[in-house]
Amino acid sequence: MKKHFLIALLSILSLNLVNAQQLKSPNGETTLSFLLKADGIPTYQLSYRSKEVIRTSKLGLELKNDKKSLLNDFVITDTKNSSFDENWTPVWGEVKTIRNHYNEMAITLNQKETNRQMIIRFRLYDEGLGFRYEFPSQKNLTYFVVKEEKTQFAMAGDHTAYWIAGDYDTQEYDYTTSKLSEIRVLNAKAITANLSQKSFSSTGVQTSLMMKTANGLYINLHEAALINYPCMHLNLDDKNMVFESWLTPDVNGDKGYIQAPFNTPWRTIMVSDDAREILASKMIYNLNEPNKIKDTSWIKPVKYVGVWWEMITGKSSWAYTDDYPSVQLGITDYSKAKPNGKHGANTDNVKKYIDFAAANGFDGVLVEGWNVGWEDWYGNSKDYVFDFVTPYPDFKLQEIRDYAKSKGVKMIMHHETSSSVRNYERHIDTAYKFMKANGYDAVKSGYVGNILPRGENHYSQWIINHYQYAVEKAAEYKIMVNAHEAIRPTGIARTYPNLIGNESARGTEYQAFGGSKPNHVTILPFTRLQGGPMDYTPGIFEMDISKLNPSNTSHVNATLANQLALYLTMYSPLQMAADLPENYNRFADAFQFIKDVAVDWDDSKYIEAEPGEFITVARKAKGTGKWFLGSVNGDNSRTSNISLDFLEAGKKYTATIYADAKEAHYKTNPQAYTIRKVVVTSKSKLAQFCAAGGGYAISFLENK
Known part of the structure; x- marks a missing residue:
């Protein structure tokens, strides 16, 4: 009886293999298989050098308030295969030239009951796979709301993973190294306090997720070209070792509002038996659109110092005074306030940093806490928190501007939004014009605290669109952007290379x-840095923080x-020498x-x-x-x-x-x-x- 069962099972598997559509990587070492299962369910499978990387996994999207989701009942109406090979030159980067070489398979699916069309486009590189959902313009699918994307990544074993907990608002966690099966038990310890956070599952993790298999494969799961769509997390079914995409919701709990024609971000799977190839891969960049900024002569890599670490350690403060428990811009009179004596962004102190930068060949100086409003800047759900143009009384902006120019040093502007996104967009043109008028060509923006509008998350679709808007608006003014607490990068710096840095990690x-x-x-280089560079702010020489601030x-x-x-x-x-000048001396x-x-x-x-x-x-x-x-x-x-x-x-x-x-x-x-x-x-x-x-x-x- 067992013999007959095994023969029947092998026959079914063989039939599936025959019916599957396959795509090989350019070097022939990685194979993608696509198959419509029973009831027209789209699935894929990935192998590398005959080793299974992704077991048969389902594809599709669950729709909200719709009689039928985009999960099954499909038939294949067209398949197009092609190859692509080019070399392109990044504005800045790890290498002078990047090769973009892949084989592609675009499968057009038609849902029989609804007559809706969906294309799944696969691009297979030597280092891995990228795929996305595409919705061409069509009569029966124009506007729709995504309840959940149901993309699966079925693991072939209980791999070792390097992970941080799934969170709608922050990636600022230490990494945990464990087996996939241990994520549920270790999750509570992996979540540490942050000014804004919202975890969603005891087995949820964030991308870029790095794993190592027992048979020596390195696997990385991420996404590329995150545009007008919520950030993807991964939720693990730890009984079956299957990850499923989990999108960041908005205030209503909805995941994505779509208008066709539309393409989702790419879902990416990198694989190699050599960890160095994961680090060297440029697949995430290659899956993004080419550079859209015609004149890039103003985009220049920067090595800088700044009035920052002394405030982070508590040696000095962002706030100018301790007199005011709250501030109302345009009403609060700082001329009557008593300085607290700890304000770091004062003219004399900033000049010391400018002198240090000039003497040691640094390009720029960042100053935080220069503008009014820091006395009550977060935690109060405050809309009008900063205006981005009004300095404190002890920060002589024009004097500092002229002094820096005389020393051949560029000043770097700081825009902390306190996550009041509407307020930043309200002021952004004025702020960027102010920057250009005063010789600032780069901005460090920040999004500390809970997002306003209330109930939105740092990684939901609307806020993703805000980050993109800020970068594109900055490009209009020829301003480089270093965004902190924003969404982790997904290779968009290829398209907008004025995005020269992000934080988006611990x-x-x-x-x-x-x-x-x-x-x-x-x-971090295996995870967070896969989608773009990080403003990690290295270079600390004094490790004992109490020597800067006895209370720390x-x-x-x-x-x-x-x-x-x-x-x-x-x-x-964008690299900072983050420590104090006296420690470098x-x-x-x-x-x-x-x-x-x-x-x-x-x-x-x-x-x-x-x-x-x-x-x-x-x-x-x-x-x-x-x-x-x-x-x-x-x-x-x-x-x-x-x-x-x-x-x-x-x-x-x-x-x-x-x-x-x-x-x-x-x-x-x-x-x-x-x-x-x-x-x-x-x-x-x-x-x-x-x-x-x-x-x-x-x-x-x-x-x-």
Whole structure:
């Protein structure tokens, strides 16, 4: 009886395989299979080098207030296969040229009962798959509301995952490393306090989700080109190891309002048996539209300092006075207020940062807390919180503007919206005009606290549209944007390269709020950075926060050498030297690396990589040919053994190596470092000690 059953089962599987439509990656190593199951249910399956990556998984969307959802009853009416291969040049990036090479299969489905049409477009790259739903203009499907997208990602095992809890408002969590089956149990511990947060499920996680299988595959789930649609989370059925998309709702609980013609964002699955290929992939960027900004000459990578860390640590304050428990702009008279003596954004202090930037070759200075309203800026559901143009009495804006210009330093504007989105849009043209009139070409925007309009979430469709509106509006004024607390990036910086940075993850500031895990920076490049660069604000040299503010007992969980390496491993065209000038003066020999390191690159080579454990990358500076290398380490000390074969053959280089001393440890001895110079070639090998929470950084100077 069993024999007959197995024969019948194999016959069914064989029949399904025959009926499935298949697509191969350009190198032939990855295979996508698409199949309409019983009752016309669309499904897909993905394999890599004959190993199953995604088991048979369902596709479709559940609609609200509609007699029939887009889940079944489909027939295939057309299939188009094509190939594409191009090279494009990013305005800034890790490499000078990006190859966009894929095979495509577009399957047109018709729902028999409703006569509605839906296209599922698959693009298969050597490093993975992207697919999306497309709704062409049609009579029977024009306006509709998405109740839930039902895209599945069926895992082939109980993989190790590097995850943060699903949340509609924040990604500012430390990562948890566990088996998929352990997410439910560990979820409560993974959620830590934040000024705005809303988790939705005990098995919900956020993308970009990184996983490693027992048979050595690295899998990453994410999305690309998130435009006019809510952010996708993943909810795990931990009995069957199946992730299903879970979109961020609006105030009414609806997920998405759609008008055809319309394309959803791409759902992405990266896979490799080499973790370095995940880090090097540009698939997320490739799935976005080409650059829409014709003249990009004003978009320039930036290395900057700023009046920020002293406020984050509590050494100084954003607010000008302690006299006012509340502020009403246009009514509150700051000329009558007593200064609190702690306000960081005062003219003399800002000039010190400008002097420091000019003396050390930095491009810009960021100043936070310069504008009126910080006395009651969050937590009060306040609409008119800032006007973005009125400075405090002790911030002489024109004087600072002229002083910075005389020193050859650009000022960076700060727009904290306090998540009052309507207020920001009300003022945005005036604010951007004010910036340009005063020589500000870049803005750091912030969205701290609960979103206004009330009930909306940071990652719902309407707010996603706001972030995009702010970036596109900034492009009109030739302003670069660094958005904090906004949606995590999904490669949109290809289309709008004035989006030169985002936060959207647990950044360095949390080292002053109690600390982050020492292996945090060995996970972020595999997760958050997959969609675009992060303004991580590295470069902290004084790890004991109580030395800046005696009432703050936090500790930066990294060694000084680790902080140097972050300028390579945490790629961004926007890099801050975040510590106070006096701390850089104390460690001037180590600070030299931050002064030397580039922020824009012609080439990048990932040399070592293992999520949660270590990352080593070498990068070639754009236009100069200079190489730099950074390596960050996780919880345990180790020896990094690498080859320098990325250097040009036949040439000699002086390598200046900034490394952990033997006695270094992120907690007990973080400032123990060594600096040595050695002559190397492309044939040289390096064995370098890395402390727990440590690392090393190298600059290479060609010997003439």
